[in-house]
Amino acid sequence: MDVSLHLAQQPDADALLSRSPLAALVGMLLDQQVPMEWAFSGPWTIAQRLGEDDLDPHRIAAHEPESFADLLAAKPAVHRYPGSMAGRVQKLCQYLVEHYDGDVTGIWRDVDSGKELLKRLNDLPGFGRQKAQIFLALLGKQLGVTPEGWREAAGPYGEEGAYRSAADITGPESLQRVRAYKQEMKQAAKKSAKKSAP
Template identity: 75%
Template sequence: MSTTIRLAQEPEADALLGRSPLAALVGMLLDQQVPMEWAFSGPWTIAVRMGGDDLDARAIAAYDPDAFAALLSQKPAVHRYPSSMAGRVQQLCQYLVERYDGDPSAVWRDVATGDEVLERLLALPGFGKQKAQIFLALLGKQFGVRPDGWRAAAGAYGEEGSYRSAADITGPETLARVRAFKQEAKRAAKAAKAARDDK
């Protein structure tokens, strides 16, 4: 798995996402309540602070939890909530070590159907339905992981030509389109809520 990724909008961080399945999973895990570029830069920041240029599930799983939280909390922090996200990253890595011998790509490698990959992603700590579907769409659209029915399993995020999520970002222009889509969706949700409240 090595591909050109433009999610962090930083060359070294994007290069890590493109070559490391664990970095891609951790970036997806961090992608909540912060801008996407911040979330997907997180794996590179963690790798550098751990003294390397790659991530290892076993090393993260075994790291002292307080020290790992401190690592993510250093300025600039890896996330708006660095301590709680440090715990989630470690839980994810511990799960990968226990279930997949520390090999994140085993989550989707040689899996026959999109539904099965989705099921495995949903079992990962910190991955709800939306996050799992977006990651499945990212695997299909940008990493070439396309088991039977992957688009359907990814829901709307799997649609060709859509600009809904991280799965659709290939550079600054598509980032702007995804951001515009999310803002419009928020506006529509607010308007719908206001209409309900007025009844």
């Protein structure tokens, strides 16, 4: 991939995300309950601790689970919940090995439509609909993967000029805009919860 992602806001971590589709996918998997930059720097940390410059799905899939969990839990931890996330990363890699022979680009290489790509992403372990839509938007907006109907399949995350998710981050300024949007959504959800409370 000849792209330049800026999701971790750290040169080495972003360089790995830019050259490795698996790193980008693992970063997306880790992107919950922690700041986005922490999640997307996780793949680089994992690679370093494995003594690699990249992530190998075959190696991660076959790694002894307890040892892999320890690797993610070592300080600084890769995630707030390193044990459960280690299991999720391994399940994702096992699925990729089983269904795509470890080639992440196989997920989107021959898809005919955004709808089909969304289904494939949604089928990945640890990916619900929202995560699948955000990653689909990232593929379309920044990685040049644009099957017919990809914006529609990505829902609101596919909208041009939106600042809703990781798909829209291209540097520090857009990161702040996405963060502000997320704060607005949290506040709106709190207000809505208060109104509906008895």
